[in-house]
Amino acid sequence: MEMFDDPARWLPFTFAALMGVSILVYVVLDGFDLGVGVLFPFATDDEKDTMVASIGPFWDANETWLVLAIGLLLVAFPTAHGEILTALYLPVAIMLIGLILRGVAFEFRVKAPTPHKASWNAAFLVGSLMTSLSQGFMLGKYIMGLESTLGTWAFAMITAVFLTVAYSFIGACWLILKTEGALQAKAVQWARGGIFGLALGLGAVSLATPLVSARIFDKWFAWPEMLWLAPLPILSALTVLLLWRSLSGLPNPQDKGARTPFLYSIVLFVLAFGGLAYSFYPYVVPEKITIYEAASAPESLMIILVGAVVVIPMIGGYTALAYTVFKGKAAELRYD
Amino acid sequence: MDTLMLSRIQFGANISFHILFPTITIALGWVLLFFKLRFNATGDGKWMEAYQFWVKVFALSFAMGVVSGITMSFQFGTNWPGFMEAVGNIAGPLLAYEIMTAFFLEAVFLGIMLFGFSRVPGWLHTLSTFLVAFGTSMSAFWIIVLNSWMHTPQGYEMIDGVAHATSWFEIIFNPSMPYRFIHMMLASGLTVAFLVAGLSAFRWLLGDRSGGVQATLKTGVYLGALLIPVQIFMGDLHGLNTLEYQPQKVAAMEGNWDTQSNVPLLLFAIPDEEARENRMEIGIPNGASLILKHKADGVVPGLNDFVTEDGEVLHPPVAPVFWSFRIMVGTGFAMLLLSWFAAFKMMRKGRGPAALPRVALFAMVPMAFSGWVATLAGWYTTEIGRQPWLVQGVLTTEQAVADVPAPFVGITLAAYLSIYVLLLGAYIAVLFYLARKGVSGDVPRPRTPLSGQAVASNVPAE
Numbered sequence: 001m002e003m004f005d006d007p008a009r010w011l012p013f014t015f016a017a018l019m020g021v022s023i024l025v026y027v028v029l030d031g032f033d034l035g036v037g038v039l040f041p042f043a044t045d046d047e048k049d050t051m052v053a054s055i056g057p058f059w060d061a062n063e064t065w066l067v068l069a070i071g072l073l074l075v076a077f078p079t080a081h082g083e084i085l086t087a088l089y090l091p092v093a094i095m096l097i098g099l100i101l102r103g104v105a106f107e108f109r110v111k112a113p114t115p116h117k118a119s120w121n122a123a124f125l126v127g128s129l130m131t132s133l134s135q136g137f138m139l140g141k142y143i144m145g146l147e148s149t150l151g152t153w154a155f156a157m158i159t160a161v162f163l164t165v166a167y168s169f170i171g172a173c174w175l176i177l178k179t180e181g182a183l184q185a186k187a188v189q190w191a192r193g194g195i196f197g198l199a200l201g202l203g204a205v206s207l208a209t210p211l212v213s214a215r216i217f218d219k220w221f222a223w224p225e226m227l228w229l230a231p232l233p234i235l236s237a238l239t240v241l242l243l244w245r246s247l248s249g250l251p252n253p254q255d256k257g258a259r260t261p262f263l264y265s266i267v268l269f270v271l272a273f274g275g276l277a278y279s280f281y282p283y284v285v286p287e288k289i290t291i292y293e294a295a296s297a298p299e300s301l302m303i304i305l306v307g308a309v310v311v312i313p314m315i316g317g318y319t320a321l322a323y324t325v326f327k328g329k330a331a332e333l334r335y336d
Numbered sequence: 337m338d339t340l341m342l343s344r345i346q347f348g349a350n351i352s353f354h355i356l357f358p359t360i361t362i363a364l365g366w367v368l369l370f371f372k373l374r375f376n377a378t379g380d381g382k383w384m385e386a387y388q389f390w391v392k393v394f395a396l397s398f399a400m401g402v403v404s405g406i407t408m409s410f411q412f413g414t415n416w417p418g419f420m421e422a423v424g425n426i427a428g429p430l431l432a433y434e435i436m437t438a439f440f441l442e443a444v445f446l447g448i449m450l451f452g453f454s455r456v457p458g459w460l461h462t463l464s465t466f467l468v469a470f471g472t473s474m475s476a477f478w479i480i481v482l483n484s485w486m487h488t489p490q491g492y493e494m495i496d497g498v499a500h501a502t503s504w505f506e507i508i509f510n511p512s513m514p515y516r517f518i519h520m521m522l523a524s525g526l527t528v529a530f531l532v533a534g535l536s537a538f539r540w541l542l543g544d545r546s547g548g549v550q551a552t553l554k555t556g557v558y559l560g561a562l563l564i565p566v567q568i569f570m571g572d573l574h575g576l577n578t579l580e581y582q583p584q585k586v587a588a589m590e591g592n593w594d595t596q597s598n599v600p601l602l603l604f605a606i607p608d609e610e611a612r613e614n615r616m617e618i619g620i621p622n623g624a625s626l627i628l629k630h631k632a633d634g635v636v637p638g639l640n641d642f643v644t645e646d647g648e649v650l651h652p653p654v655a656p657v658f659w660s661f662r663i664m665v666g667t668g669f670a671m672l673l674l675s676w677f678a679a680f681k682m683m684r685k686g687r688g689p690a691a692l693p694r695v696a697l698f699a700m701v702p703m704a705f706s707g708w709v710a711t712l713a714g715w716y717t718t719e720i721g722r723q724p725w726l727v728q729g730v731l732t733t734e735q736a737v738a739d740v741p742a743p744f745v746g747i748t749l750a751a752y753l754s755i756y757v758l759l760l761g762a763y764i765a766v767l768f769y770l771a772r773k774g775v776s777g778d779v780p781r782p783r784t785p786l787s788g789q790a791v792a793s794n795v796p797a798e
């Protein structure tokens with residue numbers, strides 16, 4: 001392919017792909033632990049401890065994917081980075097404050113004097129909610145081309161709610177996998193409730209995106225692209241059905257199929273993300289700046305790529321190690 | 337206030353809050369590794385006790401460092417888009433390497449280090465502790481490289497107002513990097529030394545005589561006593577390096593208006609930028625000339641050299657640089673005095689902490705946070721001393737600021753500040769709470785009799 005002859009073309013593409021992968025990994029991984037936070041009000045105090053224990057060893061590394069994603073945007077597409085983040089100034093600030101509250105609550109809730117625990121639990125919930133809602137809001141604004149009108153605002157409010165539902169759904173699926181007994185039974189109920197919101201949200205975003213942008217409309221509803229894009233919505237619908245089926249068999253005494261909902265929900269996230277990525281390519285700021293216009297100098301991208309090729313497999317390796325060390329049902333978190 | 341001023345305050349507030357916790361985690365990681373290795377070698381329970389107490393402080397500080405660090409990485413885009421647009425080709429790869437080589441390493445192995453003690457073999461736990469400590473130091477390295485490059489840029493060329501790298505070697509090993517990196521690592525070591533000594537002294541004063549407290553009190557005092565002379569020596573070298581590359585900053589640090597010989601070392605003065613002179617000077621004759629040029633009649637650059645013909649001021653604001661420098665150096669000498677006195681007492685009597693007079697113990701408690709004071713003062717000297725430049729000679733702070741409405745910046749600033757005040761209060765309160773709880777023995781250890789006061793403060797374990 002001629003694209004690979006010219007570093008000024010394949011480097012930005014590679015970096016856009018890397019960034020996409022980090023965002024996707026972030027949304028799945030921090031998605032489930034944010035979701036666990038959003039589900040806090042429905043759990044008893046003991047259950048809250050188990051819920052936190054199920055994500056305790058992972059949340060920090062999960063958030064690092066956000067740092068990587070934003071870092072890649074910053075380093076590979078500096079002009080777009082400025083444009084996007086200044087346009088999203090307030091929601092970004094809300095998200096950051098949410099992440100702060102949540103991140104410190106992990107530690108404070110067990111280290112502060114016992115009477116304060118309830119307040120830190122509340123901080124954990126509020127932080128998780130602020131983060132999920134503002135991320136959903138930013139997604140909506142981004143889909144709407146970062147325009148600020150009443151309509152885009154309303155749309156962004158809707159995506160805010162849907163993304164939060166999606167996170168709590170994958171959070172519930174994670175809990176089905178990591179817990180047992182009464183909490184697991186509850187988590188199955190939460191997941192069953194969440195699946196409708198999830199399907200609705202997917203539908204709404206899929207419909208709205210081509211409607212607001214003629215360019216995206218043309219990308220999807222042209223022949224023959226339609227043919228090989230058709231599997232995307234069909235597979236998504238199928239996955240939702242499979243999810244529903246796998247949930248109806250749970251919980252069961254042998255704990256059979258406890259992983260299935262979580263795996264299916266990852267598939268669903270991947271499909272949804274794939275659709276969005278297809279819609280926006282080659283733009284990094286929708287309808288304004290393409291990845292090729294925004295990219296840093298090739299020599300700078302090259303030096304990062306060299307590091308990335310060496311380091312990212314290592315990151316994968318030790319992440320796998322951590323998930324192996326802490327596999328199985330969540331146990332009480334202890335330092336000894 | 338305008339967007340520029342508010343953005344500067346916001347960035348300053350965020351990074352000041354952030355640096356408080358990395359300074360602790362960078363060195364505390366190594367101290368924990370030390371405790372763990374001592375335990376592996378001796379099997380003495382007191383080292384495990386020390387480890388288990390301080391690993392909690394580490395976990396808490398780490399969480400604070402992570403969440404405030406995430407804020408930092410967004411601030412580039414939200415407040416200073418011009419920074420990445422102009423020097424993104426240099427700053428980008430450095431930040432990317434920090435994320436790839438350091439952040440993931442720390443974050444993943446932290447889980448194993450904190451919660452994996454009974455799940456993984458001993459060697460893997462020790463290795464995880466090492467990797468976390470190594471990771472925090474790596475991240476300090478990369479971010480300091482970037483920051484040093486902003487002070488002493490080289491290895492780049494400007495094409496259409498955008499910096500392009502010409503030599504990564506020159507960029508990474510820029511002239512101020514070695515000084516700044518070593519000075520910062522030592523600052524971190526000192527911060528932890530005094531924090532460990534201070535909290536252990538607090539427990540000692542509450543009547544805790546356990547092996548763990550003895551071990552950490554000694555570790556803190558000796559570590560402090562060892563590092564502080566090195567730090568003062570490094571600080572001097574750092575100043576000479578700055579004199580070469582940023583003379584206007586040194587002029588502000590010394591409060592010296594005219595380029596001249598026999599410049600005194602000012603201990604006190606009120607720099608007045610309107611009148612361009614100092615009021616109420618108290619100084620040591622020839623002091624500054626001696627320190628900076630190593631001879632009494634050495635010529636020291638003055639601030640008036642950095643005002644253009646038509647009156648444009650190209651030097652930093654004088655009073656903040658002048659005073660923060662004095663606070664740092666003053667704290668450094670207070671550290672020297674206290675740690676040497678305590679170390680001397682402990683060594684001479686050979687009785688360990690029991691030889692410490694009560695006043696030394698009482699002095700250590702507030703000094704627990706002296707590292708924070710000196711570190712912040714040091715950063716203010718460095719960063720305010722670079723103004724009006726963001727990247728020395730390349731980009732001014734004003735050029736980099738975002739086009740965001742001032743009220744947005746103001747509102748978010750107020751929100752950040754209130755959260756920071758709250759969290760800082762909670763953090764310090766929890767440190768002392770953990771220390772008090774430690775006294776009542778929440779970790780298994782050979783019991784030593786506790787004083788009545790300590791038993792009274794018994795609190796149920798988690």
Ligand code: HDD
Nearest residue numbers: 064067358398401402405406408409439443472475476479
């Ligand atoms: C001298 C040390 C130092 C300095 C000057 C800075 N940092 Fe920092 N940072 C660290 C030393 C550190 C650390 C020790 O590596 C931390 C603290 C706790 C931790 O997780 O790592 C960290 C955490 C940390 C994190 C969270 C990483 C994670 O998820 O694990 C981010 C995103 C940043 N920092 C970003 C920044 C930015 C953008 C800075 C400058 C503008 C900055 N830091 C200054």
Ligand code: HEM
Nearest residue numbers: 344345347348351352355479482483715716719720723733
């Ligand atoms: C961690 C320790 C640091 C502290 C405490 C610190 C503190 C400060 C302070 C107080 C200012 C405000 C100066 C003024 O406006 O008068 C400032 C400016 C600045 N510093 Fe640092 N700094 C630190 C490290 C860094 C690092 C590592 C970087 C870059 C990677 C950096 C980038 C900047 C930028 C972009 C500004 C300009 C914005 C401004 O003027 O407020 N700083 N810093």
Ligand code: HEM
Nearest residue numbers: 516519523526568571572575578665668710711714715718
């Ligand atoms: C007592 C003797 C000391 C001297 C002579 C000294 C000297 C200096 C100088 C000249 C700078 C400014 C560098 C620049 O121009 O950019 C600086 C910065 C700094 N100092 Fe010190 N220092 C001393 C003690 C300390 C202590 C005790 C600490 C902390 C525990 C500390 C922490 C820092 C930090 C964090 C910075 C900013 C980062 C850097 O530029 O390295 N210093 N110091």
